[in-house]
Amino acid sequence: MIASGQWQSLFLSHIQPFGLFWAIPFYFLSTDWAATIILICQAAFLVLPVIGLYRHFGIIPALAFSFYFPLWYNALFDFHIDHLAIPILFGFFFFERKGKLPHAIFLAVLLALVKEPFALQTAFCGLYLSVARKNNLSGPLLTLFGVVYFTLATQYIQHYFNSPFISITGGWDLVSNTTFGWLGNSKQEIILFLITNP
Known part of the structure; x- marks a missing residue:
């Protein structure tokens, strides 16, 4: 549709900037190989937090995460960009707990770029920082970013760049x-x- 000049269909109801990266294999490989690659990558991203859990918190949290059915439900049916929220949100809490606040904030901002509803999670990451680190301005700023991004995405960008x-x-x-x-x-x-x- 975009190739025929219909730029209003750019987002097809969601704003998912990371979708551009997932489209790269389809440019270089056949559809079957590209689909296989992104499904394998999806599973790998879902497993990624297990490594951090095992190294820093032990086998029990790693196993609990691994056997949590809703985690694998993301990969059960087709490819969904939402799977990126799991390792990103895990990374946010992991780095915040380790005291690496710039890394945590960066990941919270990336969370908003997964899909526009996740900007609300970004806002709540900011609320969490406001409570966990009371004298830090990063929490309110992160909340403000999440709310502003969500509002712009849903009220303006989606309104002007969606399929009829x-x-x-x-x-x-x-x-x-x-x-x-x-x-x-x-x-x-x-x-x-x-x-x-x-």
Whole structure:
């Protein structure tokens, strides 16, 4: 779509700057090889925190993390850029605990760049720093960055750079109706379905 001049489709409903890096294998390799590579990398990134947990906290936390099912649910179905949030957020807490605040702040900023909803996690990383390090200005600044980035991303960038088939202003569109149509045809039907079919 972008190749045909439709720049309004640039983000396709989400702002994921790291997606550019994950697209590189598709430029050099066949689709099958590139897909295999990014799925292997996804699994490797999900396992990455195990190394830090084992080296600094022992076998029990490393095993607990390894056997935590929601962690592997990220890799269960297809490739999702969201998997990057796990090692980045782990790194934030790891470096903050080690007293390496610039590293922790850098990772919290990177967290916002995974996908725009993760900017809210960045804001809460700032709140955490505000509580954990009371006399440090980095916490409020990180919270401010997360909130401003989230607001700009959702209220301006997504509004002007999305496909006309993807509605971000509410209501139902072609994409959401075909994807989630089995839940119901309106918000009320969906809420009723979710309550009555747990």
